[in-house]
Amino acid sequence: MAAQDFNFLLATDSYKITHYKQYPPNVSKIYSYFECRQKKGSQFNEVVFFGLQYLLKKYLTGPVVTEDKIQEAKLFYQMHFKQAVFDEEGWRKVLEKHNGRLPIRIKAVPEGKIIPRGNVLFTVENTDQDFYWLTNYIETMLVQMWYPITVATVSREFKKILAKHLKATSGSVEGLELKLHDFGYRGVSSQESAALGGAAHLVNFCGTDTIAGVLMAQRYYGCPMAGFSIPAAEHSTIISWGKNKEKEAFERILDQFLSGPVSVVSDSYDIFNACKHIWGDKLKERVMERSEDSCLVIRPDSGDPAETLIEILAKLSDEGWSAENVLFGCGSSLLQKLNRDTLSCAFKCSYVETNGKGMDVCKQPVTDPSKGSKRGRLSLRRNSDGFLETIERGAGKPEEDLLVTVFENGSLLQDYSLDEIRKNALLQDDEPNPNLYNHERELLHNHIISSIH
Known part of the structure; x- marks a missing residue:
């Protein structure tokens, strides 16, 4: 499929089409994050962050919603689900209110940086309260970051x-x-x-x-x-x-x-x-x-x-x-010879706002505590001992946050060169x-x- 023919509305898991009907009434923000979970016994204790810029440039930047793509998606989902579940009104509002550009903010660590597993690598949130459902709609595409990482x-x-x-x-x-x-x-x-x-x-x-x-x-x-x-x-x-x-x-x-x-x-x-x-x-x-x-x-x-x-x-x-x-x-x-579980990559919701009030959320499955997720708005900082750590519950200081806004409202805000990325990924004196x-x-x-x- 040629890039100009790519329909972002069809680039998600089928069930996500129905999620706008499932969130709480009066929800105005969904905030999620991506990490490579820690795993005991793994041979990989740190990861190289790479590839987000490609996904943003190719698939998310600029006006990605058009009337033709809305109509194509409407017809597809009607046939796919055998019932009318597609949010045609919501997508047309993206087109009319934001000229087809996604009202989403993504903050991420700079590409090429070496990050210990278990830390936040990027966060995603909606910038317009009408489009809270967009945050996790793009999870499917963004989790494919597992591959270049x-x-x-x-x-x-x-x-x-x-x-x-x-x-x-x-x-x-x-x-x-x-x-x-x-x-x-x-x-x-x-x-x-x-x-x-x-x-x-x-x-x-x-x-x-x-x-x-x-x-x-x-x-x-x-x-x-x-x-x-x-x-x-x-x-x-x-x-x-x-x-x-x-x-x-x-x-x-x-x-x-x-x-x-x-x-x-x-x-x-x-x-x-x-x-x-x-x-x-x-x-x-x-x-x-x-x-x-x-x-x-x-x-x-x-x-x-x-x-x-x-x-x-x-x-x-x-x-x-x-x-x-x-x-x-x-x-x-x-x-x-690798897959998403090689580094245990996951994308989870950690914060929501409903009726103007924020709430930290997480998952805590009793059947697998290792899949518990982080709470609240997140930031990444280097602590006094020089180690990177994720600060949860919105407790981080903005001036210490190593996450950089790379995408906002359809625009790419950071454009890393491979030279910069290679410098970030260089082996240090104490390696190997x-x-x-x-x-x-x-x-x-x-x-x-x-x-x-």
Whole structure:
């Protein structure tokens, strides 16, 4: 569906169409928030906030309600519910009173910021008392924020691990931003997933073959070129020569790409034979004569990387190899092997106003206390110990609040560049935590490609 054909009125869960009939009489404000709940035993204790700007720019900014879209929604919901439950009058009031722009305010942490789980990440409230029902109408779309947040978070956890080993074996983290390459384009569910997930990875790294993510960073985050790649072989370009001409296939690639790095998949038949006898013997001189900035990357693409690549990084160190000699790539595990529960993402109402009186509200299910929600108007502050904490019940001081108004009444009020976001997400001096061994193995086993150069 082309962006101009997108109908915001149809971008919600069906049952939300009926909610304007369910709120208390004389309610004038609904205030909700989004968080990644804390969860005991999780390998992720903090999250990277990313992706809201894209959703706001593409789907919520400007006049999103028109008469044609109201009529389209009216017909759809009549057929969908087999009864008249669509609030045609309410939506037409949005059109007439606000020129089709949403009377909503969204406050959020700056994109790229690293936030401990269990804290508020953004809040949503109506700015016109007639449209209290809008706040949670847009929950469906906004909760899809779980995806870019989760990809950016997982990507950054990889970065911590790679930084640890790079620094331990080479004395610096130079080149870290190119150590994890995104090969997830074909492994995701849609073009939009590739774009949003690919861009989320680019918050932390610069290596990618997911063009959709680079294009999204250009269009929505002001970055002319966020990611880079190199010429590389795939199995079709090797096996098309026949099994007995693997050496000729390799040699052809060296001839065609004389300068600059080049990657050659070398496990079409026997990765060990290819490394020892072809690259390490027959073509050794051709490899050695390449300049320092034109290295050969030998890519294994099968087997458990932890075994194929000398049991990855920990074993490399034992064998006296620097992590500088290894690049990693990740496919669908990076962009697709996750879901909303990976970081326990949730959107909940915490404050309402009825008859001009405010009331803090929350949910407290006896069957699962972990799903209890926060109360009242929320703010995020850094306390005297330097830790981030969420202040509930409207008790926060506005001057301390780290939440920034990013959207109000149909207008985008903050436009973060990818450069700003990357700075916010940089690893700090006390990262990575050295006590990460089990965490490392769980993450690294998701890699489908490791390469030696």
